[in-house]
Amino acid sequence: MSHEQRTGPRLGHRVSAKVAVCVLFVAANFMAIMDTTIVNVALPAIGRDFAVDTSGLSSVNVGYLVALAVFIPVSGWLGNRFGTRRTALTALLLFTVASGLCATADSLEALTGYRVLQGIGGGLLAPVGMTMMLRAFPVAERLRAQQYVMLPTAVAPALGPVLGGWLVDAASWHWVFLVNLPVGLLALCFGLGVLPDFPGEGAPRFDVPGFFLAGGGLAAVLYALTGAPDRGWESGAVLVPLVGGAAFLAALVPWELRARHPMIDLGVFGDELFRTTQLVLLPTGAAFMGVLYLYPQFLQTDLGYDALHSGLATFPEALGMLTASQIVPRVHDRVGPRRLMVVGGAGAALVIVLLAILTVTPQPLALYPSTYLLGVSVGLLFASAQNAAFVTIPPSRTADATTLLTMQRQTAGAFGVALAGTLAASLASPAGADGAFAYRTAFFTLAALCLCASLLALRVSDRRVREAYGAPGPRPAPGGAARLRRTTGP
Known part of the structure; x- marks a missing residue:
């Protein structure tokens, strides 16, 4: 170039x-x-x-x-x-x-x-x-x-x-x-x-058929997930687009694998690191967006916060993620992406469990550091996984890989919100039901998703990442990633 x-x-x-x-x-x-x-x-x-x-x-x-x-x-x-x-x-x-x-x-x-x-x-x-x-x-x-x-x-x-x-x-x-x-x-x-x-x-x-299968399927699935908490999963307005969209996406796979000029090169999933990191990011993204959706509702309905102050109480999460983005480059070489992802997923699960416990005995002063720690934990996993996802992807396939990552992120977020909203609404709907119990159950479910992500992260290969960086040996020198320079551009 x-x-x-x-x-x-x-x-x-x-x-x-x-x-x-x-x-x-x-x-x-x-x-x-x-x-x-x-x-x-x-x-x-x-x-x-x-x-x-x-x-x-x-x-x-x-x-x-x-x-x-x-x-x-x-x-x-x-x-x-x-x-x-x-x-x-x-x-x-x-x-x-x-x-x-x-x-x-x-x-x-x-x-x-x-x-x-x-x-x-x-x-x-x-x-x-x-x-x-x-x-x-x-x-x-x-x-x-x-x-x-x-x-x-x-x-x-x-x-x-x-x-x-x-x-x-x-x-x-x-x-x-x-x-x-x-x-x-x-x-x-x-x-x-x-x-x-x-x-x-x-x-x-x-690729006209690929465009309609991918775009139509993703749009239908996201539409169904967005409406599920309000309409209910048994509603025809949810079931029809959900099943139809899933069928479109299922048909997309054999079509794109056979197509001479596919809209999206699904062969990217043949890359082990990319495939594994997407499996890790999927439950984490769902849990993260689910908490961001559910947590402000809990603050408003149970603690009496208004919309502005519930938003302010959520904001420490952003500071936590920014903190993690500064930590990861400094410890990545010594620790490795797998451990960072495992710790991040497990840490997020523990914090969400803490949020569930706080629905029983709310402690406003404990909510702010909890959301900050949630941001740190999720940030450790996100930064490490997104970096590892692309280290072995050749330049010619980066567009396909980023498209698939964005599709996964949108689907995970919509699913997390739908899951959290459905659990909170269904468990709190009977007369006299305990609203705190509904939120607590939803938080425990989201924590389980983060724990699954932590377990899936055990499959990530640090060796493959080290080889992509060109750093031999089991443990590169501290700061090596910042000093290394490739002889050819991306």
Whole structure:
């Protein structure tokens, strides 16, 4: 790849490719992730303005979620066909413009339509951005990059409810969308000036059946999981899309394995490290999102917190994840990713068990350090697993790997929320039922998922990771990952 291909058109000689990719990835991913939580706080105000009850507002989030799901699978093909730079900037522009349109919506139908446009941009941003990160950073430097990659993943979900509640109370619901404009416009101007391109090997003919099977199946499954806590798992509105979506995804596997030009190269799962780390991340992501959904509800219903203060009580989780992102690069070489993942999963399970115990005898002062420790534990696992997932993936397959990772993350999060919400609602629904018992049971279930992740992490091979870093011997020298440099680029 030539120097001109890897640097931006105007200021690239003054801003390194790595800095440019990090800045754009963090800004874009931050907006896309936060948008999934910030809007929930504004729904009651939106309903009052449009004279729609709460049940009729589901289209606002469902439209976004379905569009997101449909366009995640196509992101890798677009990045290889048009280049990562053009694809990322187009997605960022679409997301930013759609945010502004959402703020001007004068009806529920218009808002839903604009949210669909937002979802298209959001579905492309995360996988294309991660592809650029993997191609910009050699294997030995990716742990350093994790310090920045973890920022949107850690802060955005926790900041969304806090910022959303404050904006709705201080101004209006329109500002939960307007807040994206300055970030999006600044990131877009920066990207136009300095963002490099990391083109793939070119995209073959578009796989139309693969697109419909992957996009349609993922969208149907996410739609069903999102509605399950409110409608019930036995509802036709949940069962039909869930079974249909699962059938689509099941049919996707043999089609993509036989297709001459597959939409997603499922052969990536043949890589042992990638496959194992995805199995570890799946239950962890479900448990993490389940806790983030359930914990604020417990604070509001049992402890009497308002929406803003329950969000503030959740925020230490983000600080914990940021702490973990600084710890992992410093201890990775000495400890190894397997031990970090095992400790992270087990630690998360213990903290969630503590949260379950606190539903019996609530201690407000114990809640803040508990959520911080949860963030540290989950952060140790996430940072180690995401780094290990890609160390043996060749550059030609990074787009497919990041697409599959994003699909797994969305499905895990939706399943975790559906599981937690269903347990809490079903166990607390009978007259006179103990609400604390319902929350406690849900927390214990989520803790079991983290324990499963910890056990699965025992299968991760430290040896394979060391070989990818090019460091012989059983225990590389401290800081070796930061010092090593590969002779060839990614």
